[in-house]
Amino acid sequence: MGLFLLKRLATLVGTLIGASVIVFLVLEILPGNAAQMLMGPDASPDAVAALATKLGLDQPAWTRYWHWIGGILTGNLGDSYAYGSPVLDLILERLALTVPLAVLAMTFTTVLALVVGVTAAARHNKMGDVGLMGMTQVGIAIPNFWFAILLILVFSVKLQWFSAGGFDGWGEGVLGGVKSLLLPALSLAVVQAAILARITRSAVLEVMREDFVRTARAKGVSQRAVLWLHVLRNAMIPVITVMGMQFSELLAGTIVIENVFYLPGLGRLIFQAISNRDLVVVRNCVMLLAALVVIVNFVVDVLYAVIDPRIKASDI
Amino acid sequence: MPLLEVNDLRIGLQTQRGPAEAVRGISFSLERGETLGIVGESGCGKSITVMSLMGLLPSTAKVGGSIRLDGQELVGLPEKAMCQIRGNRIGMIFQEPMTALNPVHTIARQVGEPLRLHRGLSKTEARKEALGLLERVGIPDAASRLDAYPHQFSGGQRQRIGIAMALACGPDLLIADEPTTALDVTIQKQVLDLIQSLVAEMGMALILISHDLGVIANSVQRMLVMYGGSMVEAGPTKAVFAERAHPYTRGLFAARPVLGAPRTGRLATIRGSVPELVDLPRGCAFAGRCAFTAEACYTTKPPLAMKPSGHAVRCLRLEEIAAQSAVPA
Amino acid sequence: MNTIVAPAVPSAAALSVPGFWRRARHHRSFVIGAVLALLLLLAALVSFVWTPWSPYEMDMANKMQAPSAAHWLGTDAFGRDVASLLLVGARASILVGVIAVGIGLVVGTALGLLAAARRGWVEEAIMRFADFSLAFPAILSAIMMTAVFGAGIVNAIVAIGIYNIPTFARITRASANAIWSREYIAAARACGKGSFSITMQHVLPNISAVLIVQITIRFAIAILAEAALSYLGLGTQPPQPSWGRMLSEAQTLMFQQPLLAVFPGMAIALAVLGLNLLGDGLRDLLDPRLARAR
Numbered sequence: 001m002g003l004f005l006l007k008r009l010a011t012l013v014g015t016l017i018g019a020s021v022i023v024f025l026v027l028e029i030l031p032g033n034a035a036q037m038l039m040g041p042d043a044s045p046d047a048v049a050a051l052a053t054k055l056g057l058d059q060p061a062w063t064r065y066w067h068w069i070g071g072i073l074t075g076n077l078g079d080s081y082a083y084g085s086p087v088l089d090l091i092l093e094r095l096a097l098t099v100p101l102a103v104l105a106m107t108f109t110t111v112l113a114l115v116v117g118v119t120a121a122a123r124h125n126k127m128g129d130v131g132l133m134g135m136t137q138v139g140i141a142i143p144n145f146w147f148a149i150l151l152i153l154v155f156s157v158k159l160q161w162f163s164a165g166g167f168d169g170w171g172e173g174v175l176g177g178v179k180s181l182l183l184p185a186l187s188l189a190v191v192q193a194a195i196l197a198r199i200t201r202s203a204v205l206e207v208m209r210e211d212f213v214r215t216a217r218a219k220g221v222s223q224r225a226v227l228w229l230h231v232l233r234n235a236m237i238p239v240i241t242v243m244g245m246q247f248s249e250l251l252a253g254t255i256v257i258e259n260v261f262y263l264p265g266l267g268r269l270i271f272q273a274i275s276n277r278d279l280v281v282v283r284n285c286v287m288l289l290a291a292l293v294v295i296v297n298f299v300v301d302v303l304y305a306v307i308d309p310r311i312k313a314s315d316i
Numbered sequence: 317m318p319l320l321e322v323n324d325l326r327i328g329l330q331t332q333r334g335p336a337e338a339v340r341g342i343s344f345s346l347e348r349g350e351t352l353g354i355v356g357e358s359g360c361g362k363s364i365t366v367m368s369l370m371g372l373l374p375s376t377a378k379v380g381g382s383i384r385l386d387g388q389e390l391v392g393l394p395e396k397a398m399c400q401i402r403g404n405r406i407g408m409i410f411q412e413p414m415t416a417l418n419p420v421h422t423i424a425r426q427v428g429e430p431l432r433l434h435r436g437l438s439k440t441e442a443r444k445e446a447l448g449l450l451e452r453v454g455i456p457d458a459a460s461r462l463d464a465y466p467h468q469f470s471g472g473q474r475q476r477i478g479i480a481m482a483l484a485c486g487p488d489l490l491i492a493d494e495p496t497t498a499l500d501v502t503i504q505k506q507v508l509d510l511i512q513s514l515v516a517e518m519g520m521a522l523i524l525i526s527h528d529l530g531v532i533a534n535s536v537q538r539m540l541v542m543y544g545g546s547m548v549e550a551g552p553t554k555a556v557f558a559e560r561a562h563p564y565t566r567g568l569f570a571a572r573p574v575l576g577a578p579r580t581g582r583l584a585t586i587r588g589s590v591p592e593l594v595d596l597p598r599g600c601a602f603a604g605r606c607a608f609t610a611e612a613c614y615t616t617k618p619p620l621a622m623k624p625s626g627h628a629v630r631c632l633r634l635e636e637i638a639a640q641s642a643v644p645a
Numbered sequence: 646m647n648t649i650v651a652p653a654v655p656s657a658a659a660l661s662v663p664g665f666w667r668r669a670r671h672h673r674s675f676v677i678g679a680v681l682a683l684l685l686l687l688a689a690l691v692s693f694v695w696t697p698w699s700p701y702e703m704d705m706a707n708k709m710q711a712p713s714a715a716h717w718l719g720t721d722a723f724g725r726d727v728a729s730l731l732l733v734g735a736r737a738s739i740l741v742g743v744i745a746v747g748i749g750l751v752v753g754t755a756l757g758l759l760a761a762a763r764r765g766w767v768e769e770a771i772m773r774f775a776d777f778s779l780a781f782p783a784i785l786s787a788i789m790m791t792a793v794f795g796a797g798i799v800n801a802i803v804a805i806g807i808y809n810i811p812t813f814a815r816i817t818r819a820s821a822n823a824i825w826s827r828e829y830i831a832a833a834r835a836c837g838k839g840s841f842s843i844t845m846q847h848v849l850p851n852i853s854a855v856l857i858v859q860i861t862i863r864f865a866i867a868i869l870a871e872a873a874l875s876y877l878g879l880g881t882q883p884p885q886p887s888w889g890r891m892l893s894e895a896q897t898l899m900f901q902q903p904l905l906a907v908f909p910g911m912a913i914a915l916a917v918l919g920l921n922l923l924g925d926g927l928r929d930l931l932d933p934r935l936a937r938a939r
Contacts, residue, residue: 146910252782
């Protein structure tokens, strides 16, 4: 297991480095001089040039890249053009909302998808299966921000159980914070859960056809126990693969959903920074997203090995 | 009372081309400790017959007739009761050892599972019992390999593990569905010997399915030849081997390659091929392929003709065939 | 790596089998999907000729009305007829779908066919590029592109379309590889046929069924993406009606007229649902294993 982990870690670091180069380069080619944007169209060229020097924009790309990487390693990500405050603080502040939101959403997704997927597979070709799969078809078709609005309509406007948006912070207590994140997490979760439920169902059906399921039943294990104890773990490999892919969808979804609920999270920060041409923030946030995706892929790979003992053995 | 009594067992399956009768009225019985072999080509219904004993047929299958285990009727038994019989009073070994075990569970867990299920043993107790069983089936170094996974064992060893699992609760009846077909020839004999010694030691009844006459010859007291879902010949192994009353049985024996035969001769085959289930003739299933087919064979189901010493044959033209040809050595 | 593509490549020959339409009529998903997709198309086409009211005409006296005989789905914050807005909004959705998918289809398929025909480092390079593009969340790239190059339907289409390229490239390459390994291709090469003609005459027709299914799926995704971008203000700009933007306007009026938020979302959901069902139905119907059985 040790060697396996080491190899995977090495790939992780390599990919992160590659991603940082790509992110930097992509943002380099964006048109629009950042200094120009900040000063406005009426500013004098000298003022713009002065600001450009102050922001270090006149240095060669190579230097700026290393400056940035060095900054990441020392914890200094530079200052935001728009807010003037250190980017690191900004990001950490926003993460305090987005990370719990993502975790909550992922939990809902997983639980919903597993329950629906396994139940549908158990009732294969009967009414339960058809009904549940019909629901997932609808789930996939619904835009997540529309579902969010519908949730607000029902639970905030009609029932008044939740507020229609906003986040008070964790200072008031964990429960209050979670309450603000409940509807957003649900809107993120429903569409993902629909997709994952379908994958789960077909994975379970595939595994149920395997020989060892027949052996288990021949030992006297009941149909239900076979499903949950024998089949599920074997079906998890494709399920976890998709969950890993969905994580980046989830992060992207926060950009829209945080806008719907006026949540001061990372997604909203990215959106505003892009609109403001706040390159420093954009660069670091995009790098953070890329890093999160790469890390999640790493975790998924490790999980494969945990779930399926054959993978450690045949690893190259 | 016999341990197992199967009476006029009929099984209907849903095939791609509509419903078909896979098993057409099989009857046999088995005493405690008795061994029975079932022989036949692929698709003749041998596996389906034993699956029905376990109650493991697809949900679309229709079962008629009676299966009694120690007097208890198994046909129509509710699933919960059936679960208590499987792995407990009837154990089963399957053909493909490479895929028969769950790849993500340790063998200790898999062998211990029936013990925990039917005997209510705790995890540690089941583990101890599993160790004993694995040693009994001849897994080398079993103590250190309890937490190993199936992929770490060879095919022969996996089949032994399968045997250990099937025997864990000391069942009255062991069903072995082609247990050695997928194994190397050198391993086949070892596994067969293991099954036989365990069966004798534990006083179990055995139903052994095979398409290999050589396997049947030395392993079972009685045998049953199946074709097209019907039993065509049954009786003590020695008697069937000696007489080969039914044309199909005769064809089976003739088709075996013989060591030392001249190389220039062609292998004998049974003319034609096994028809699909929906296409089997209403009368004798072998009608058409049989060299002795008469008009009546297509429409009339041959009655069971009993010969001395419990040897039974289903054939309309029994006497004529016996008179016509002497059995080759 | 990616094992979700089925090894059995559906054959376009299944389309020409006369039994296809007979089977299609009985396939639930296909029928529902086709009906919904046709409704979408119809809405857009009809909007060119007739709408109950003009979608641009404001009527402040009658703003935020509930559905009535005069305004079948009510009116919005400016008194514009919601039904008419929906009909015209269908145009934006279809336009985005057609062009964005078209870009992905043409460029992506070409790249995929190239990769399968050339193999070697060309294939590696194309696939690495595709993998990397797909690792990035689509909506993020689309937002960046529209924010930087300017909001508007054209840029939205390009942003979404660019994203379809790696998807189509991957699918095309996987299916094309399966075809290339078949024996009649080896026979064609032995006759001296070049890669280009083999690709055009043998590979492309045989993967067309896979592509058709992908087209419906990506069309649905394009509609969702356009709606999200418009919701954020980065897609179709006023006064051109767009379902996504209607939702963002409706959100500010949730307490006054909740129904405004329901209808545009339903339109999006029904359009996407229809296309997904159509895609699923086509995938089942064009499956070579089923085609041979009848």
